[in-house]
Amino acid sequence: MSNIPYKFYLDEKDLPKSWYNVRADMKVKPAPLLHPGTGAALKAEDLMPIFAEELCRQEVNDTDKYIEIPDEVQNFYKMCRPSPLVRAYYLEKALDTPAKIYYKFEGNNTSGSHKLNSAIAQAYYAKKQGLKGLTTETGAGQWGTALSMACAYFGLDLKVYMVKCSYEQKPYRRNVMETYGANVIPSPSDTTEVGRQMLAEFPGSKGSLGTAISEAVEVATHTEGYRYALGSVLNQVLLHQSIIGLEAKAAMEKLDVYPDIVIGCAGGGSNLGGIMASFMEDKLLGKTHPYFIAVEPSSCPSLTRGKFVYDFCDTGHVCPLAKMYTLGNGFMPSPDHAGGLRFHGMSGIISQLYHDGYIDEARAVDQTKVFEAATLFARTEGTLPAPESSHAIRAAIDEALKCKETGEAKTILFNLTGTGYFDLAAYDAYNKGILSSYVPTDEDLQKGFDYIPKFDFLKDK
Amino acid sequence: MSNIPYKFYLDEKDLPKSWYNVRADMKVKPAPLLHPGTGAALKAEDLMPIFAEELCRQEVNDTDKYIEIPDEVQNFYKMCRPSPLVRAYYLEKALDTPAKIYYKFEGNNTSGSHKLNSAIAQAYYAKKQGLKGLTTETGAGQWGTALSMACAYFGLDLKVYMVKCSYEQKPYRRNVMETYGANVIPSPSDTTEVGRQMLAEFPGSKGSLGTAISEAVEVATHTEGYRYALGSVLNQVLLHQSIIGLEAKAAMEKLDVYPDIVIGCAGGGSNLGGIMASFMEDKLLGKTHPYFIAVEPSSCPSLTRGKFVYDFCDTGHVCPLAKMYTLGNGFMPSPDHAGGLRFHGMSGIISQLYHDGYIDEARAVDQTKVFEAATLFARTEGTLPAPESSHAIRAAIDEALKCKETGEAKTILFNLTGTGYFDLAAYDAYNKGILSSYVPTDEDLQKGFDYIPKFDFLKDK
Numbered sequence: 001m002s003n004i005p006y007k008f009y010l011d012e013k014d015l016p017k018s019w020y021n022v023r024a025d026m027k028v029k030p031a032p033l034l035h036p037g038t039g040a041a042l043k044a045e046d047l048m049p050i051f052a053e054e055l056c057r058q059e060v061n062d063t064d065k066y067i068e069i070p071d072e073v074q075n076f077y078k079m080c081r082p083s084p085l086v087r088a089y090y091l092e093k094a095l096d097t098p099a100k101i102y103y104k105f106e107g108n109n110t111s112g113s114h115k116l117n118s119a120i121a122q123a124y125y126a127k128k129q130g131l132k133g134l135t136t137e138t139g140a141g142q143w144g145t146a147l148s149m150a151c152a153y154f155g156l157d158l159k160v161y162m163v164k165c166s167y168e169q170k171p172y173r174r175n176v177m178e179t180y181g182a183n184v185i186p187s188p189s190d191t192t193e194v195g196r197q198m199l200a201e202f203p204g205s206k207g208s209l210g211t212a213i214s215e216a217v218e219v220a221t222h223t224e225g226y227r228y229a230l231g232s233v234l235n236q237v238l239l240h241q242s243i244i245g246l247e248a249k250a251a252m253e254k255l256d257v258y259p260d261i262v263i264g265c266a267g268g269g270s271n272l273g274g275i276m277a278s279f280m281e282d283k284l285l286g287k288t289h290p291y292f293i294a295v296e297p298s299s300c301p302s303l304t305r306g307k308f309v310y311d312f313c314d315t316g317h318v319c320p321l322a323k324m325y326t327l328g329n330g331f332m333p334s335p336d337h338a339g340g341l342r343f344h345g346m347s348g349i350i351s352q353l354y355h356d357g358y359i360d361e362a363r364a365v366d367q368t369k370v371f372e373a374a375t376l377f378a379r380t381e382g383t384l385p386a387p388e389s390s391h392a393i394r395a396a397i398d399e400a401l402k403c404k405e406t407g408e409a410k411t412i413l414f415n416l417t418g419t420g421y422f423d424l425a426a427y428d429a430y431n432k433g434i435l436s437s438y439v440p441t442d443e444d445l446q447k448g449f450d451y452i453p454k455f456d457f458l459k460d461k
Numbered sequence: 462m463s464n465i466p467y468k469f470y471l472d473e474k475d476l477p478k479s480w481y482n483v484r485a486d487m488k489v490k491p492a493p494l495l496h497p498g499t500g501a502a503l504k505a506e507d508l509m510p511i512f513a514e515e516l517c518r519q520e521v522n523d524t525d526k527y528i529e530i531p532d533e534v535q536n537f538y539k540m541c542r543p544s545p546l547v548r549a550y551y552l553e554k555a556l557d558t559p560a561k562i563y564y565k566f567e568g569n570n571t572s573g574s575h576k577l578n579s580a581i582a583q584a585y586y587a588k589k590q591g592l593k594g595l596t597t598e599t600g601a602g603q604w605g606t607a608l609s610m611a612c613a614y615f616g617l618d619l620k621v622y623m624v625k626c627s628y629e630q631k632p633y634r635r636n637v638m639e640t641y642g643a644n645v646i647p648s649p650s651d652t653t654e655v656g657r658q659m660l661a662e663f664p665g666s667k668g669s670l671g672t673a674i675s676e677a678v679e680v681a682t683h684t685e686g687y688r689y690a691l692g693s694v695l696n697q698v699l700l701h702q703s704i705i706g707l708e709a710k711a712a713m714e715k716l717d718v719y720p721d722i723v724i725g726c727a728g729g730g731s732n733l734g735g736i737m738a739s740f741m742e743d744k745l746l747g748k749t750h751p752y753f754i755a756v757e758p759s760s761c762p763s764l765t766r767g768k769f770v771y772d773f774c775d776t777g778h779v780c781p782l783a784k785m786y787t788l789g790n791g792f793m794p795s796p797d798h799a800g801g802l803r804f805h806g807m808s809g810i811i812s813q814l815y816h817d818g819y820i821d822e823a824r825a826v827d828q829t830k831v832f833e834a835a836t837l838f839a840r841t842e843g844t845l846p847a848p849e850s851s852h853a854i855r856a857a858i859d860e861a862l863k864c865k866e867t868g869e870a871k872t873i874l875f876n877l878t879g880t881g882y883f884d885l886a887a888y889d890a891y892n893k894g895i896l897s898s899y900v901p902t903d904e905d906l907q908k909g910f911d912y913i914p915k916f917d918f919l920k921d922k
Binding site for chain 1: 466467468470472473539540541551569570571573610613614632633636637639640641642836839840841842843844845880882883885886888889892
């Protein structure tokens, strides 16, 4: 081993005190959210019935480069942060590569993921505003767990609409949330208009993320003292997740290294949006030129095969329109697709940066190749990774193998955002050789694209 | 917050380079293992058909105070260590106590527990000896997972006999082990004499830890190039687990604090045996007098209600006799008892230290009170603890509440050895109010005591 330690932790005193708002450095800002009825660009005030007030201000703020992390949030971060910057010596050895692989390990907390970084911020601002509680939806369960922990910490009530098939297949996820005091409701439910309509139309429905979002938003906007919280896609979420990249860069500076390649998986954008933070700042300012790779599942290929247009964020059409790479709000990934990263769209920030070439490459990977990488990683580096994060592992391994061919000793950084402890059914399927490799056909994609709205006011946008 | 950080990590360069062998400092050494046929004290050579050679030497070594940690093991430790020493500020605040509570958090790795500390050492010595593989048993699954990870790292084959009821109820645990390449066999099985006998006698048997041990030992001793590995009770295991206490003391020295009270849960002894290490050294040498508390479940109360005598370690009577606090090798804790800590006996080292008064107190706690403490801990400190570790949390909370009454600001240290991510069925039972509080009657215990052997050679021992 070199003089670089296997794991490096920043001292508490060196932890970032502000989040980094990448929009301040973007020449072309992400397009604003639009009102689906009028086409008007939404201001902070327009969002306040949905989100806590300060979060609405953060959502539309594309000028302040740094936003102070409140003391209460910094205190909570001390429980789960700093996360280590790990040099993947054992993976490098197994690959016999000259590449130097680093990963920021964000998943070593009870939520099993990086979602806690934004959950605690969203809960804090809700508490500060004097709200009584929050609503949200969850699919795989990482976000719901994170928000349950955050709400328990601040004494907020929480209603989680959990996609019914997950509610039934992942009772343990539900049990964790309940242990933290959350009220977990299978969606579609009879507690909302949207849910009742869905149940009337499709009595045996096992639910979808889109319906769960619509239910959670309905309850938040119709209940005194409640607001809605979302774990990805939004600008505010990428702001909070910037803590990952800020810490990664601070740690790398202490070790006197800098990445040639930065890799994150891309579902809604919170993973890549988190790790890229300060490195993207360097690139936007022309200081350095790291190569950014967004990795997505080939079964849900928003960046590689989607369109960069305005679309609804939810299937129930209760949310605003966002300009993003999208497969269309009616797109449904194959049920055989394991794990998260099943959102039809993509963060507006990530979309704009990709469109403008600051994110250099989007790469779609097959899920059996993802689990192959995950298994190698588990056996060499010890940690069983989440399927989502394993997309980034796949790309990191492939880049390291390229280095082996060329003899280059590139420095690769990727974001290990989660652990796979609640995803073992997928590992079991992979171990048994029955994991599917389904990729949507162009015809499948066209069905999704047909859902993209064609309002008059969207022409030329 | 004071100037003590929430989490403190030692630098890699400050990590212990040797394990601490507490037996070297004990005036009265733990009694030797005895051959059940002859009553002869077993030497290292006698154990070599069962365990790897170097481990046999460690098992009987009660003179060398420090034993060097091999480089390869130190390298592996860098993946999961140092574990943080955490100041439980948020729990203290919730309790409104003047006590200062610290915990060493050993569970933040894929095995979910401290078991990795010994697993990697045992795998290393097996590999070094040129063995082909290991066998072991697992109940709750933490040990089996840890040994799977260790064997994957060294390229050793591993056969895990998993108690059949766990095999069926905890498929995810099995999937993790399989992902690390282990061969997991439900016990009783038709792969061994012991298993076939058990199946013939009790066709629908769901197995027991005792039978699984006997099967694993049978395979190890009858297969060329294989040995057996055990995750608790043994002297070698406590030796390896001393890394916990060594690191804890080194970290506390850096922070200029010292514990008044040291708390560990006690099942087979690896938890308490780990955290006590260097603090027990201080006490044995008369330098300091920390108060040690062993916490056990009231449903399996070996220290508080057992006998300090020679007994078999397994129900199949294929293992040697050990002098320990025991409930009798036929004792079966109630099936309603959640989690581990169900072993009928106790580490010989812990037993002797308790008998001689160096471990000041053994305390049996009720499992609903344990889950009450676990839930408070999860909601305040963020991490969902394992049921086993939560016994120590219960005692730490109770000591902190005593401080609240007396106004004393005692420093309390406990060992948080595991996370509860695979124990959510028990949490669910607690949340629903259906967790049992069963405590064995004296008659129940007598049935277990009846199994304690009464060989002539055991008189006066």
